[in-house]
Amino acid sequence: MPDNRISLGQGILKGLALTIKHFISRPIITVQYPEERLVTSRRIRGCDLVWDSERCTACCTCAKSCPQGNIHIETKVRPDNTREAVVFEIDHGRSMFCGLCVESCPFDAIHMGRSYERATYNRDSLVIPKEKLVAQGDRQPSGYFRPQFEETLPPQSLLIYGGKSSEVKTPENPPPQSPATAAPVSEKKEPAEREKVGVK
Amino acid sequence: MQDAGLSIAFWLLAIASVGSALAVVLLRNVFRAALLLISCFFAIAGLFVTLGADFLAMVQILVYVGAIAILLLLGIMLTKEAMRGSPFSRWQVGAGIASVLLLISMIWVFNQTDWPKTNTEVALEPTTAAIGLKLLDMDAGFVLPFEIASILLLAAVIGAIVLVKEK
Amino acid sequence: MDWLHWIIYVVIILAFVLTLVMSFILIERRVVGRFQLRLGPNRVGPQGILQPVADAVKILLKEDIIPSKVDRVVHLLAPIVTFAPAVLIFAVIPFQQAGNGLFFDLKSTASMVDLDVGVLFIFAISSISVVGLVMAGWASNNKYALLGAMRTIAQMVSYEIPMVLAVLGIVLIAGSLSLADIVDKQNIPFILLQPLGFFIYFLGATAEMNRSPFDLLEAESEIVAGVNIEYSGMKFAMFFLGEYAYALAVSTITSVLFLGGAKFPWGLLPQSFIWLLVKILLVFFVILWIRSTLPRVRVDQLMGFAWKFLLPLSLINLFLVAAEGMLPSGFTWPIVALNVTLAVALVVIWANRFYRVGGAKVA
Numbered sequence: 001m002p003d004n005r006i007s008l009g010q011g012i013l014k015g016l017a018l019t020i021k022h023f024i025s026r027p028i029i030t031v032q033y034p035e036e037r038l039v040t041s042r043r044i045r046g047c048d049l050v051w052d053s054e055r056c057t058a059c060c061t062c063a064k065s066c067p068q069g070n071i072h073i074e075t076k077v078r079p080d081n082t083r084e085a086v087v088f089e090i091d092h093g094r095s096m097f098c099g100l101c102v103e104s105c106p107f108d109a110i111h112m113g114r115s116y117e118r119a120t121y122n123r124d125s126l127v128i129p130k131e132k133l134v135a136q137g138d139r140q141p142s143g144y145f146r147p148q149f150e151e152t153l154p155p156q157s158l159l160i161y162g163g164k165s166s167e168v169k170t171p172e173n174p175p176p177q178s179p180a181t182a183a184p185v186s187e188k189k190e191p192a193e194r195e196k197v198g199v200k
Numbered sequence: 201m202q203d204a205g206l207s208i209a210f211w212l213l214a215i216a217s218v219g220s221a222l223a224v225v226l227l228r229n230v231f232r233a234a235l236l237l238i239s240c241f242f243a244i245a246g247l248f249v250t251l252g253a254d255f256l257a258m259v260q261i262l263v264y265v266g267a268i269a270i271l272l273l274l275g276i277m278l279t280k281e282a283m284r285g286s287p288f289s290r291w292q293v294g295a296g297i298a299s300v301l302l303l304i305s306m307i308w309v310f311n312q313t314d315w316p317k318t319n320t321e322v323a324l325e326p327t328t329a330a331i332g333l334k335l336l337d338m339d340a341g342f343v344l345p346f347e348i349a350s351i352l353l354l355a356a357v358i359g360a361i362v363l364v365k366e367k
Numbered sequence: 368m369d370w371l372h373w374i375i376y377v378v379i380i381l382a383f384v385l386t387l388v389m390s391f392i393l394i395e396r397r398v399v400g401r402f403q404l405r406l407g408p409n410r411v412g413p414q415g416i417l418q419p420v421a422d423a424v425k426i427l428l429k430e431d432i433i434p435s436k437v438d439r440v441v442h443l444l445a446p447i448v449t450f451a452p453a454v455l456i457f458a459v460i461p462f463q464q465a466g467n468g469l470f471f472d473l474k475s476t477a478s479m480v481d482l483d484v485g486v487l488f489i490f491a492i493s494s495i496s497v498v499g500l501v502m503a504g505w506a507s508n509n510k511y512a513l514l515g516a517m518r519t520i521a522q523m524v525s526y527e528i529p530m531v532l533a534v535l536g537i538v539l540i541a542g543s544l545s546l547a548d549i550v551d552k553q554n555i556p557f558i559l560l561q562p563l564g565f566f567i568y569f570l571g572a573t574a575e576m577n578r579s580p581f582d583l584l585e586a587e588s589e590i591v592a593g594v595n596i597e598y599s600g601m602k603f604a605m606f607f608l609g610e611y612a613y614a615l616a617v618s619t620i621t622s623v624l625f626l627g628g629a630k631f632p633w634g635l636l637p638q639s640f641i642w643l644l645v646k647i648l649l650v651f652f653v654i655l656w657i658r659s660t661l662p663r664v665r666v667d668q669l670m671g672f673a674w675k676f677l678l679p680l681s682l683i684n685l686f687l688v689a690a691e692g693m694l695p696s697g698f699t700w701p702i703v704a705l706n707v708t709l710a711v712a713l714v715v716i717w718a719n720r721f722y723r724v725g726g727a728k729v730a
Contacts, residue, residue, distance in 0.1 A: 270498065326483035
């Protein structure tokens with residue numbers, strides 16, 4: 001029965017004490033973005049696409065499945081009667097990152113990326129040719145529709161899982177690396193996974 | 201120099217107050233009229249300052265601008281037909297005659313009265329304490345009117361409460 | 368020499384108000400950020416100290432929109448009428464007392480004009496800003512602006528009464544309406560002699576300047592932005608600066624009336640404008656503290672709080688001061704103890720009673 005005691009004033013004082021305690025002693029809990037970053041979800045549908053040139057057979061299924069026709073492929077027949085993509089361009093500026101190309105690829109050659117920074121100074125730089133489309137640096141395939149990658153990726157760090165101190169990545173961009181060596185954990189497992197997929 | 205400055209201030213404030221008072225009456229936009237009423241109050245406060253009545257000037261702003269004019273504006277905001285001008289325009293002939301008569305009689309009274317002349321040098325002294333003493337002095341002051349006024353105000357407050365009290 | 372005095376003080380006051388208002392904006396954002404366990408703006412310049420400059424440049428370059436059906440003259444005048452009184456208040460603020468100071472000595476009080484009716488001047492001038500808000504609310508031709516303006520009127524007219532009555536206690540103790548005299552009389556800060564008066568004044572002033580928890584004027588969840596909804600660019604900046612200039616004015620007036628102005632407590636150190644500055648920042652910090660703690664009150668709670676809680680208490684306070692004025696002088700510390708006890712007891716008793724009779728509930 002709160003009406004039976006002297007109740008007005010206590011609550012306000014309690015609140016004031018709580019806020020001043022936060023002011024004095026609680027650490028900052030927000031992520032200072034350019035310097036600190038959280039690890040994204042392992043299945044993130046990032047805002048780029050990662051292409052694997054070795055696995056691609058230039059079947060153009062991804063280009064056909066793209067609702068917006070963003071993927072531009074020109075192919076050439078090799079002597080051994082296989083095909084090779086001479087031009088493989090994706091217009092990230094028009095992409096809505098629906099992931100249909102990733103889901104439709106029969107050879108697991110195109111993946112969603114994990115990056116979330118897509119700001120550029122002009123639209124032309126959003127059209128990414130095949131040399132830059134492969135996994136390198138922070139362009140890494142995410143676990144979206146690719147469970148073989150998901151197990152190898154670092155777990156997501158969230159503020160609600162208890163602070164940011166341990167999970168936070170360092171601000172420096174990792175130096176450009178080959179896709180297999182980019183994530184230390186994934187380094188060993190990835191070839192094996194690929195073998196399995198290839199067999200299938 | 202002092203006198204010249206004072207007369208310039210007086211004439212400016214007089215023109216401002218009379219001008220805005222006229223505009224209050226003549227403007228069709230009620231809200232603007234109320235705003236000009238505020239500027240009229242201001243000009244009158246300025247006139248009090250030129251007369252050395254600092255306390256009165258401040259009370260003029262505090263009470264008339266800060267309270268009465270604001271409540272007037274609130275009244276206008278709550279009035280549905282505020283944008284259509286004065287609804288009492290059919291009385292304009294009678295009102296004109298009445299106000300002209302009032303003006304004539306006031307001018308006559310002002311001319312007839314033997315006003316005590318004040319010296320501006322003396323008048324620039326603080327007046328707050330003097331007003332307080334004059335109002336509340338038992339012998340030579342106005343303590344009875346003061347108390348009657350406060351009882352009147354108390355009655356008004358109680359009356360307001362009774363009017364809005366729920367049954 | 369007279370003209371020189373005016374010009375110097377106009378420059379000083381403008382510089383004081385504008386720099387402090389700019390820094391108040393930054394301080395508020397940083398401090399409230401800290402209260403909410405985040406950093407606040409820290410990108411522009413070292414520790415974000417250039418953030419107000421960046422904001423000012425941004426807002427100056429914004430398009431100045433005048434909606435088609437507004438009352439143009441009133442619409443344009445409203446921000447000026449709101450902002451100007453906030454600066455005018457500082458004309459009577461004594462920045463340092465006459466006599467020996469910490470860094471330099473002064474022959475007379477360092478204020479633009481030491482009005483004999485300084486306290487009245489402050490309340491008279493600050494009541495003008497309502498007119499500006501009402502003008503903005505009416506002229507904007509917008510229902511939210513009008514609602515905000517009507518809330519402003521109700522709030523300001525109600526809270527002015529307990530606020531002025533609380534300050535009357537100070538005036539009674541000091542025996543003067545001049546701010547320089549009031550500071551001179553404060554051998555101990557008046558907050559100790561007038562704890563209840565300080566409480567009422569501070570809450571009333573918080574409501575007067577529309578700070579949280581009394582910021583119903585621009586309650587975003589209800590009336591979008593209140594009176595300044597149709598304003599953009601520099602005109603909005605005038606409202607924004609005006610709000611902070613009022614916060615500065617209230618902090619300054621509180622420091623001068625209740626905390627001893629430029630004096631160091633008990634005169635342990637020579638007086639200086641630095642102490643005034645420190646006190647201003649301290650009061651502003653408390654305002655921010657309250658802002659980051661309490662949620663916004665409802666309209667009925669707001670009016671009930673003014674009329675049923677603050678007003679009776681301020682009347683009681685006035686009677687107490689008058690009664691204590693009849694005591695012979697020399698009982699400073701017993702009176703301080705008595706007043707603090709009475710203030711706490713009265714607030715608790717009245718708060719409980721206010722709560723019991725349903726003052727905080729919908730009628």
